[in-house]
Amino acid sequence: MLKGFHRIPGLRKCHSTPFNPRSPCKWASDPNDIRNILCDGPILHAVQMSNVFPDCKTFVDMNVKTSIPAINGAWKTIAAQYGKQPVPMTTILKFLEDHFETVEGDSQLEKWVPTDWTPNPKILDKVEDSEYKYFAKELNNLWLKLGRKMNAKVETEKNKTTLLYVPNGFIIPGGRFRELYYWDTYFILLGLFACDMFQTAKGIIENMIYLLKNHGSMFNGTRIYYQFRSQPPLLLKMVDEYVDATQDFSMVEKNFRVLEREMIFWESTRKIKVTVDGKTHDVFRYNCCMPGPRPESYREDYSTAEKSSNEQKLYKYQAIASACESGWDFSSRWFKCKKGNTIKDMHTHEIIPVDLNAFMHMNYEILKKWSTRLKLENETRKYTELSDKIKEAIRDVLWDELDGIWYDRDTRDGSLNKEYATSNFTPLWTRSFNDKAKVEIAERMLEYYSKYNLWKYKGGLPTTMCFSGEQWDWPNSWAPLQLIASQGFRNVGLPVLGYKTASNWVNNNYTGYLKHNVIFEKYDCRRPGMTGFGGEYEEQVGFGWSNGVLFQFMQEYPDRLKPSVPEERKIPFLSTKSLSEEEENSLT
Numbered sequence: 001m002l003k004g005f006h007r008i009p010g011l012r013k014c015h016s017t018p019f020n021p022r023s024p025c026k027w028a029s030d031p032n033d034i035r036n037i038l039c040d041g042p043i044l045h046a047v048q049m050s051n052v053f054p055d056c057k058t059f060v061d062m063n064v065k066t067s068i069p070a071i072n073g074a075w076k077t078i079a080a081q082y083g084k085q086p087v088p089m090t091t092i093l094k095f096l097e098d099h100f101e102t103v104e105g106d107s108q109l110e111k112w113v114p115t116d117w118t119p120n121p122k123i124l125d126k127v128e129d130s131e132y133k134y135f136a137k138e139l140n141n142l143w144l145k146l147g148r149k150m151n152a153k154v155e156t157e158k159n160k161t162t163l164l165y166v167p168n169g170f171i172i173p174g175g176r177f178r179e180l181y182y183w184d185t186y187f188i189l190l191g192l193f194a195c196d197m198f199q200t201a202k203g204i205i206e207n208m209i210y211l212l213k214n215h216g217s218m219f220n221g222t223r224i225y226y227q228f229r230s231q232p233p234l235l236l237k238m239v240d241e242y243v244d245a246t247q248d249f250s251m252v253e254k255n256f257r258v259l260e261r262e263m264i265f266w267e268s269t270r271k272i273k274v275t276v277d278g279k280t281h282d283v284f285r286y287n288c289c290m291p292g293p294r295p296e297s298y299r300e301d302y303s304t305a306e307k308s309s310n311e312q313k314l315y316k317y318q319a320i321a322s323a324c325e326s327g328w329d330f331s332s333r334w335f336k337c338k339k340g341n342t343i344k345d346m347h348t349h350e351i352i353p354v355d356l357n358a359f360m361h362m363n364y365e366i367l368k369k370w371s372t373r374l375k376l377e378n379e380t381r382k383y384t385e386l387s388d389k390i391k392e393a394i395r396d397v398l399w400d401e402l403d404g405i406w407y408d409r410d411t412r413d414g415s416l417n418k419e420y421a422t423s424n425f426t427p428l429w430t431r432s433f434n435d436k437a438k439v440e441i442a443e444r445m446l447e448y449y450s451k452y453n454l455w456k457y458k459g460g461l462p463t464t465m466c467f468s469g470e471q472w473d474w475p476n477s478w479a480p481l482q483l484i485a486s487q488g489f490r491n492v493g494l495p496v497l498g499y500k501t502a503s504n505w506v507n508n509n510y511t512g513y514l515k516h517n518v519i520f521e522k523y524d525c526r527r528p529g530m531t532g533f534g535g536e537y538e539e540q541v542g543f544g545w546s547n548g549v550l551f552q553f554m555q556e557y558p559d560r561l562k563p564s565v566p567e568e569r570k571i572p573f574l575s576t577k578s579l580s581e582e583e584e585n586s587l588t
């Protein structure tokens, strides 16, 4: 299969920006644009490198108290005084105090109580187990903590914040993630549907459509510093689930052409041609322009690229931002699990990922269904053809007959990445295979599942088996991956695996809730109830998508889910600190 793999020349070229795919990526040309303070330039560099904030996101989320010209003027004076010398911390602190305020201290991002929230949604009656009924009630209360709305000032007063305006209230992930995130929102919506919050869900989807209309593509999140990258394309699926839940097809009728733009964006900026065994296919990759370090993780990226030539630096920034676009920031998927490899070796935009291509197939199927219903004959034909083609590409380019699973393919040498990754199950969720092969695929999945003893991870399916220290790797387990795998197993007729995945996950989150009274962003697959760890920021709690997936599983199995017996739950709780490699090995 590898023989005869060709990469089409020019793949290395970065050719995408959200506004105009042909223009080079630059934050902003107007010196009085806030992006020249909070996304780029000497002030950003000085503040972030001074270590004044342990988390670089703190600075770029601050609001401007004065004005950009005042900030530029004040900095000019400071720069003239210190020249090439580092600016003392006291001067930086005074400068920040004079011109910025923390996001908590102002009214641009307001707490918001969703108008259709009720203390007793119907799901509470459906869940039979009394402990889980209590858990569902607690989770329902968490929506109140995670609801936010933007003040109209965000829209009217330009250059005061990096926030991007959306008109309706929304649910944030939680912790340091105070804004609306793209792919998180799909999983959050599942929870809102389960809690009968259809108005809130509608408002959130309309926010997404508003962003797409205004910016031409979906950004990673509602901050201007995310403007060069997207996230896994799940908007069409959000709308499709909304229509299923409410039978309100008018959302599609009104927005069909806008929603098509999401696909146009991926097609015009992320599509490449690959040839495998003499056959050329169109496939998709995560690939965004990035002119420099991510503003919200400036110090980290600066140090990752520090010792590189200017050309290598740009390659690294592109690989980093593209990994963020994948939602898997960061993971050995993007740098190969090999001793000594780190995020410095990332080449994300040269990889053809299984999950992205499966999502695109699902999107074409959704568009095919909608255009049939809207009686748009040309579109029905077009999307049928595109759906068939990408399905064929997923089989020819990503399926490995020997191991019986789909793998990411590296376009640099044509090799498949044969490491275990939960993303390898995504085509099951999106049904990106020929129906006739379903039974055979189910058998191969069982083999694959057993080969890695996946049944033994009571804290959820591991993300990968590679201990890289990054958060989208061993031993972490993440809510979106459990949902995709669980529903995917069911789609091919493996209900036992589907249920087991769901039941382990709910038990894991419940155990953690009893112990710590919070819901984590990610968990440890080996130790139910423990937070996951690693990566560039501290463990976060909240947490939007974890809550959403819990509700979805409760909705799917209201009468079957039960917590594990208390004895089993008495697992020695270790510290939340990262383990040393030796400790890691002793546990596995």
Ligand SMILES: OC[C@H]1O[C@H](O[C@H]2O[C@H](CO)[C@@H](O)[C@H](O)[C@H]2O)[C@H](O)[C@@H](O)[C@@H]1O
Binding pocket: 057, 173, 177, 181, 183, 184, 220, 221, 294, 296, 297, 324, 325, 327, 328, 329, 330
């Ligand atoms: O600030 C570092 C990175 O944080 C985000 O990524 C993580 O959180 C997101 C929100 O829950 C989630 O969508 C993503 O999958 C996580 O890895 C952000 O999306 C990144 O772009 C950002 O650089």
